[in-house]
Amino acid sequence: MSTDRRRIVLFDLFGVIARHQRPGSLEKMAARSHTSLDAFTTAYWAHRPPYDAGRHTASAYWTDVLHALSRPADADTIEELRLTDIDSWSRVDDRMVSYVRNLRDRARVALLSNIPADHADAFLAAQSWLHDLDHVAFSGKIDAAKPDPAAFHHCVTALHAAPADFLFVDDREENVRAARAVGMDGHVFDGQEELAAVIDAWLPGSAGQ
Template sequence: MPENPWILFDIGGVLEVVDDDTWQEQWWERVRAASGLTRDAVDARVAAADLPRIDLTAGTEPAFWAGLAAALDLDDAQRDAVRTDFWDAYCGTGNDELIEYARSLRGRARTAILSNSADGAREEEERRFGFASIFDPICYSHELGVAKPEPQAYLRTLEALGAEPEDVFFIDDHGVAIDGAAAVGIRGVLHRENGATISAIEAFLHGRG
């Protein structure tokens, strides 16, 4: 078994059942419907509003929603509705089998999270799934200031873990993120279904990964 092993999980598409490649565009379509504006009009107004980068900066969520509402002439109820819809789509549903497997690793490995994120995700995901009782640390891109697959996302996470790359095994549903981890020496598996991912983690823990 690797010395001081860490199992590092992505969230969306791994610990949460959500299609990272489609939900955002689907959500934007619902925002356009709520605004009553055409796609071109919404896109132009959002671009002109210069909304804050909630994926790379912390403390910006209130300004984002206020700016979006102002740009699209949404009233308070509409703003709150599109925000609620955003987080419901963002979080999806919990991958209960994999979450419980991660919980079961206590005593054999330490568990942590590295996730590209939006400001507010820590609070929303904790409320829904209670990740802090299983994973420590939880490293979000909006708090790190850098996103996968940039090398600094992994290097800052390693620093937070106090770990060497060879002691970490990473699970993500995007190949580019797995490749980014490999570039700094972190092994991993591309998540497609729970059984294969769990088998890959077990192989790593038994020194066969």
């Protein structure tokens, strides 16, 4: 068991280190499904939670989406939609990646993201910096998605730490509230400069302490 008691900055991925979904992607998938954007968007998000939380496979998710749209769920359509979806969430903010990597000189750094298992595999393959972090927790791999307390407890256990050792950073207020409810500190992300000041003040030995 690790005896490293340095503080831990636990990052969300999308909207913090990675970009939100690529513009135009939902329109592209809706066209491939031969349905309207509004109908596709509703089905896409309505069936997402069990896929994010590792309870549904990609095939089951896309079958549910297509059936909700009264469209055939053939294997070729499912695979094309799956790959388009993965690509739509593939962009990162290079400045934030550099900041996160450099932060490891001062703190332990981990990641907690709501992302399906097959998306997680693609991200791990494409983004080598993820392998340098102290822990990476993807909801589709740990069978728990934020704001479920189980997702935060997974990170506490995996890093042999206490909740008070963590500062959780996410762009969604409800996820930050959930982290605080389990005993972590939390910050709603609104830009790198503000975040850097918050972390500087939070880490022991910094000027803000």
